[in-house]
Amino acid sequence: MKENQDFxxxxxxxxxxxxxxxxxxxxxxxxxxxIYREYVIRLERAGYTLDLDVLRPKHQVENFLxxxxxxxxxxxxxxxxxxxxxxxxxxxxxxxxxADIRPISNFITIKDDSTIITVEQREQYAILGAxxxxxxxxxxxxxxxxxxxxxKL
Numbered sequence: 604m605k606e607n608q609d610f611x612x613x614x615x616x617x618x619x620x621x622x623x624x625x626x627x628x629x630x631x632x633x634x635x636x637x638i639y640r641e642y643v644i645r646l647e648r649a650g651y652t653l654d655l656d657v658l659r660p661k662h663q664v665e666n667f668l669x670x671x672x673x674x675x676x677x678x679x680x681x682x683x684x685x686x687x688x689x690x691x692x693x694x695x696x697x698x699x700x701x702a703d704i705r706p707i708s709n710f711i712t713i714k715d716d717s718t719i720i721t722v723e724q725r726e727q728y729a730i731l732g733a734x735x736x737x738x739x740x741x742x743x744x745x746x747x748x749x750x751x752x753x754x755k756l
């Protein structure tokens with residue numbers, strides 16, 4: 604329960620909006636920026652660098668709670684490890700071809716070149732909807748799908 608309260612303290616829940624379809628969402632910048640401000644100095648003190656590569660800061664995110672929980676829990680895990688490295692949080696779009704008629708899927712990707720996580724930790728992220736790859740020598744990549752308020756009408 605305490606863990607849930609910790610990640611909620613970072614978000615300004617006054618910035619939750621309601622779409623025309625009566626669905627709650629936050630802008631991506633309102634989710635990512637507070638996390639960045641909270642963790643950039645703490646990670647630098649631990650020997651990590653944290654970079655952002657989010658090109659669409661006003662993108663609407665409906666699953667902002669799960670997104671925040673995954674990012675915050677991963678960054679807290681990184682702070683507990685004695686390694687040094689680089690972490691990049693970016694937004695990616697998954698579209699196979701120009702002729703692809705499926706809706707464009709957007710993801711937040713966390714790439715860490717040094718930290719390795721256990722199978723149990725991977726399962727915890729998978730329960731929240733993330734895909735995780737973690738290998739010795741390559742680090743960890745976590746891909747979190749962004750649910751948009753107009754995705755499932």
